[in-house]
Amino acid sequence: MNASGYRESLYEAFAGADDLDSQVADALALGTDYLSLDVGFLTRVDDGVQEIVQSVGDHDLIRTGETCPLDRAYCRRTVEVEGSLAVQHAGSSSLVSERALRTFEFGTYVGARIELDDGVYGTVCFADEPERDVPFSEAEQLFVELLAKLVGQSIERRDHERELRGRADRLAREKQRFEGIAENSFDVLFRVDPAGAFTYASAAVERVLGYDPDALVGAAITDHVHESSVEGAAAALSSVLDGEAVEQRELAFLDTDGNTVALEVNATPIRDGGEVVGAQGVGRDVSARKERERELRIKNRAMDEAEIGISLVDGTDPERPLVYVNEGFGRVTGYDPEELLGRNCRFLQGEATDPETVATLRAGIEAHEPVSTEIVNYRADGSPFWNRVQLYPIENDAGTVTHFLGFQDDVTERKRAERLRALLNRVLRHNLGNDITPFMAFGEMLRTGEHDVADLGARIEDSAERLVALSDKARDLEELARRDPVHERLDAAEIVSGAVDDARDRSRPATVETAVETDRDLCAGIELRRALAELVENALEHGPAGSEPRVEVAAVDDGDWVELTVTDDGPGIDAMESAVVEHGRETALEHGSGLGLWLVNWVVTRYGGSFQVGPADDGGTVARVRLPGIDEETPVDEVARPPTLLFR
Incomplete structure (x- = not known):
C-alpha cells in the first residue's frame, strides 16, 4: 500500500462508529505497519507526567497505564514543537535526552502532539529499538501529524458527546421533576x-x-x-x-x-x-x-449588576440583534448599553479581529451549539482588547432556539501576561545564545595562547556586560508586570525632566532639549518615568558616532491625548526593531536586540496608550507615546483607561 492508501485507511479508521479506543487501536496498528516500526502509542501529558493511554507492540514500559516524568520521555520535545518530531538516530540526536534513551532504548522515534481547544492533550508516537537507515519522509511525518489531528478531533468529539449526554440527563431529570409538580398541582x-x-x-x-x-x-x-x-x-x-x-x-x-x-x-x-x-x-x-418572581428579581439584578458583560441576542432574526445588555457589557466595551439594542455585535470587530475566530462564533450560532473563544474586539474609544466570549443557545418549550445568551469578559491582562512571557522567552533565548557562544571561542583562544590576553579580556568583559544588562532589563520588565497598574495624575513637565535626568545619569554627554507644550497632566502610572527614560537613554546610546548626540523630548496635546515624543539625530531605528515593536512578534529571522522597547510598550499599553517607533522627518528616529490627558478638575477615575493589547 502506498502513502495515499495509508492515509485513506487512516481516515476510514476514524470515520466509522467505533468507540475511540477501537479507532486509536486501528490507527496505531496502521501506523506501525506504514512506518515499519514495532511500537505505537498514545500518551496523555499532564503536570509534567507522561501516561501511556493506549499502545500496540511489545515494550515493557509502553503499556497502558504506565507513567514516567516528562523529562525522561521521548515526548518531552514533541509537545513543544509544531508539526512532528522525527529522530532517525536517537543515540546521536540532541532532540532525545540521555535519560530518555537509557530508559526506553529506542533508536528511532517519530511523534506529534495532540492539541485540543483548551491546550495540549498529549502525543501520538511510533518508535523502534534499531536506528533507522533513512530519514523519515515528508509523507511519513504528515501521516503522524494527520493521525494526531484525527485523534484530537475524536477526543473532543467524545468529550462533547459526553457533555451533551450529561446535559440531556440533567434536562430529563428536570423535566421529570416539573411533571411531578404539575401532576400534584391543585x-x-x-x-x-x-x-x-x-x-x-x-x-x-x-x-x-x-x-x-x-x-x-x-x-x-x-x-x-x-x-x-x-x-x-x-x-x-x-x-x-x-x-x-x-x-x-x-x-x-x-x-x-x-x-x-x-x-x-x-x-x-x-x-x-x-x-x-x-x-x-x-x-x-x-x-x-x-x-420564583423574587428569585427572578434577584437574578435579574445579579445580571444587571454583574461585572462581566451579559447579553441576549434574538436567535430568530438573521441579523442576530441585541435585545438585552447589562451594565457590565458597557464597562467591558465602553458603549452605552441603551444604544446597543437592535445592533449586531459585529460592531466590536476591527482590524486586528481574527476572521477565523469570528467564523468559529458564527459556526456555533448556526449550529445552535454552545461556543467559547477569545477574540480581539474594540472598545468604543477604538482601543483593542481581548474578549473571552461564551455563547449559549436558549430554547423555548418547543425546543426551538429563540435566543443566545452571551458572556463577555475582558481578559486583556491575562493575554498580555501570556504574550509577555512568550516574548521574554524568545528574546532571552536568542540573545543569551548569541552572547554566550563567543565565550567558547574566547576559551579556545586563551587555551592556544595565540591571541592577546588583554584584548580577549576586554571582549569577554564586553559580552558579560551585555548579558548583565539584558538580565537587568528582563528583571525590570518582570517586576513591572507583577505590579498592579495604579492610575495617577502625572505632571507632564516633571515626568519629562525626571526621565531626562535619569537617562543622563546612565549615558554619555549629550545635548537634550525639552519642550512641554501642554497644560494637562498625564493619566498613567509612575512607572511612565522609567519607560520615558528608557527611550531617552536608547536615543543617547544610538546617537551618531564620533559626535555628541542630540535628543529632543517633547509633550504636546493631541485631542483627548497627550503625545510624548523622543527624537534623536542617530542613524535611525533598525527596521527589524521597528517591526517587532509594531507587530509584537519575533520569528527566527526577526529578533529584537534588547528588551527596552518591550518595557516601554508594556508600560504605555497597560494604561490604555499606544507606542510607535519610526524614522523622523529630518533623519534619525522618533518614538511616539500617546496617553490620556487629564485637566485639573477631572477625577482620575473618569479618564483612566483599561489596558489594551500589548503590541499594536
Whole structure:
C-alpha cells in the first residue's frame, strides 16, 4: 500500500462508529505497519507526567497505564514543537535526552502532539529499538501529524458527546421533576355567602392550607386570612356582591400552622333570579410563583449588576440583534448599553479581529451549539482588547432556539501576561545564545595562547556586560508586570525632566532639549518615568558616532491625548526593531536586540496608550507615546483607561 492508501485507511479508521479506543487501536496498528516500526502509542501529558493511554507492540514500559516524568520521555520535545518530531538516530540526536534513551532504548522515534481547544492533550508516537537507515519522509511525518489531528478531533468529539449526554440527563431529570409538580398541582374551589362565610370548600383546601373542608363551612373568610389581607378580602367580596368579577387578586391566607400562604383569587357573583346571593371562585396557591418572581428579581439584578458583560441576542432574526445588555457589557466595551439594542455585535470587530475566530462564533450560532473563544474586539474609544466570549443557545418549550445568551469578559491582562512571557522567552533565548557562544571561542583562544590576553579580556568583559544588562532589563520588565497598574495624575513637565535626568545619569554627554507644550497632566502610572527614560537613554546610546548626540523630548496635546515624543539625530531605528515593536512578534529571522522597547510598550499599553517607533522627518528616529490627558478638575477615575493589547 502506498502513502495515499495509508492515509485513506487512516481516515476510514476514524470515520466509522467505533468507540475511540477501537479507532486509536486501528490507527496505531496502521501506523506501525506504514512506518515499519514495532511500537505505537498514545500518551496523555499532564503536570509534567507522561501516561501511556493506549499502545500496540511489545515494550515493557509502553503499556497502558504506565507513567514516567516528562523529562525522561521521548515526548518531552514533541509537545513543544509544531508539526512532528522525527529522530532517525536517537543515540546521536540532541532532540532525545540521555535519560530518555537509557530508559526506553529506542533508536528511532517519530511523534506529534495532540492539541485540543483548551491546550495540549498529549502525543501520538511510533518508535523502534534499531536506528533507522533513512530519514523519515515528508509523507511519513504528515501521516503522524494527520493521525494526531484525527485523534484530537475524536477526543473532543467524545468529550462533547459526553457533555451533551450529561446535559440531556440533567434536562430529563428536570423535566421529570416539573411533571411531578404539575401532576400534584391543585386549586381551591370555594363559595361564600353575602356575610362572607364559607358555604363550600373543595378537598384541595386541606392540601393547601391544612383545613378540613367540612370544618370551614360557616367560618368567615376573614378569619382565615392574614391581617394584612383582611381589608383586601373584604373589598373583593364587596365588589363581587356588587356584581363585578374579581381577577387575580392576591390574598395572604393562614394555614393551620399559622403560616402565610399566598393565593391568587378569581371570583364571580352567584346569582339567583338576577339577585347576587354570594360569591364563588378559585384560589390558586401562588407562593411558589411569588418565590420564583423574587428569585427572578434577584437574578435579574445579579445580571444587571454583574461585572462581566451579559447579553441576549434574538436567535430568530438573521441579523442576530441585541435585545438585552447589562451594565457590565458597557464597562467591558465602553458603549452605552441603551444604544446597543437592535445592533449586531459585529460592531466590536476591527482590524486586528481574527476572521477565523469570528467564523468559529458564527459556526456555533448556526449550529445552535454552545461556543467559547477569545477574540480581539474594540472598545468604543477604538482601543483593542481581548474578549473571552461564551455563547449559549436558549430554547423555548418547543425546543426551538429563540435566543443566545452571551458572556463577555475582558481578559486583556491575562493575554498580555501570556504574550509577555512568550516574548521574554524568545528574546532571552536568542540573545543569551548569541552572547554566550563567543565565550567558547574566547576559551579556545586563551587555551592556544595565540591571541592577546588583554584584548580577549576586554571582549569577554564586553559580552558579560551585555548579558548583565539584558538580565537587568528582563528583571525590570518582570517586576513591572507583577505590579498592579495604579492610575495617577502625572505632571507632564516633571515626568519629562525626571526621565531626562535619569537617562543622563546612565549615558554619555549629550545635548537634550525639552519642550512641554501642554497644560494637562498625564493619566498613567509612575512607572511612565522609567519607560520615558528608557527611550531617552536608547536615543543617547544610538546617537551618531564620533559626535555628541542630540535628543529632543517633547509633550504636546493631541485631542483627548497627550503625545510624548523622543527624537534623536542617530542613524535611525533598525527596521527589524521597528517591526517587532509594531507587530509584537519575533520569528527566527526577526529578533529584537534588547528588551527596552518591550518595557516601554508594556508600560504605555497597560494604561490604555499606544507606542510607535519610526524614522523622523529630518533623519534619525522618533518614538511616539500617546496617553490620556487629564485637566485639573477631572477625577482620575473618569479618564483612566483599561489596558489594551500589548503590541499594536
